[in-house]
Amino acid sequence: MTMFSRRRFLGVLAAAIVCPHRTMSPAPPVSLDIPALNLLNVPVMPLPIVNGAWDEARLGAREVGLLQTTGRWPGDALAMVLAAHVTLEGGVRGPFYGLAALRPNARVTLQTQDGRLWHYRIIGRRLLRPSDVKAIYHRDGRRLFLLTCATWNQRRQAYAHRLLVGATMDLTAAEL
């Protein structure tokens, strides 16, 4: 076990022993911070399914949507999935424009409706086809996924893929 992983292990252990009151609560997220993308206090809103599809029309240049039928809060049975535009009409950059450049261990912070902060770190990413809907359902409420479009197809004038970036909840002692 390396020094880093030992410290992380001790941090998680301390989180479980020293701070048992820090339990998952059914409070939905209301804002998002990704410092590496200069995203600070970005509003998070529910993104419902309307007429059989997620209603992405509700998303603009500033909003991030929590997909209905995925996790509803940190620690829910399923992982939460937050979606936002990569670009908008007229070439305007969306909130997740730089998501593909996000490095592993980059920090992500969610604030829930009860005012609590939940810290995550990036662990990986993958490309999905638009029809790979089932791939975003993950049975681990400590995970968080960020979703946006990827791979612009000039001929079809549409994005051919979706980029799914995964993060895991961070409970190191320094954050307690």
Added chain:
Amino acid sequence: MNRVASTFSLIVLVVAAAVSLLAIRPALPAPQSPAGFTETPTPTATDTPTASLAETPTDTPTPTPTDTPTPTPSPTHTPADMPIPILTGTPAPPVLRETSLPPPPPTNTPPPPLNSPSIVKQVNLERAQVGDILVFTIEIINPNPVPIGDVVVSDALSPLVDYLGADVPRGEFSFDSGAYTWTLRLGAMAPNERVTLTITTRLSERAQPPGELLNTAVLTSTQGVTQSNTTNTLVVPKSLPETGRR
């Protein structure tokens, strides 16, 4: 004088003869008993209880009627046990022998109650999109060591799926398209028998996200009615959100 001496000698001889007769008497064979006890060979283990009873002397302790073997003794009251107390005169305590015997077999104990058969239902997809194939697997088990009868399984399918077919190992299977219900008549199930069937469906266009497909099968038998667990399949959109425009 000689006459006196010879008389005295005669008396002494008579007395000596009487004394010697008394001394010799215990060494003589004892008189035979009326029952001929001493002449009877020592009974062996093969002797029958009947013979022992006939040869029992009247002064020998006789076992109580409850302990005395009958002419047709049970294996536990073996003839080999009986001659010993008769010959020695010290029969073993009957109470101890009785306590060592196994209890008599129950004659009117009710049979143990039967358990209801179990039915477990599973579905291959927790989340499905329109057009996906949904396969329901139903397992029925008779947990009892005896057969159960009149086993019938039925299941009303969700109207959001199209029925495609069934794989049934035995029994009479039918599908009522009007009631949208399938029924399997298994009849009797053998002890500990396990029957597994599968129902294949397709999620139809009628299903709209984020709908849910809840499904429960019902089993009836001579043991009553048993419901399966409820399977749950979430209908999800056909595509991920389109979060990019230019």
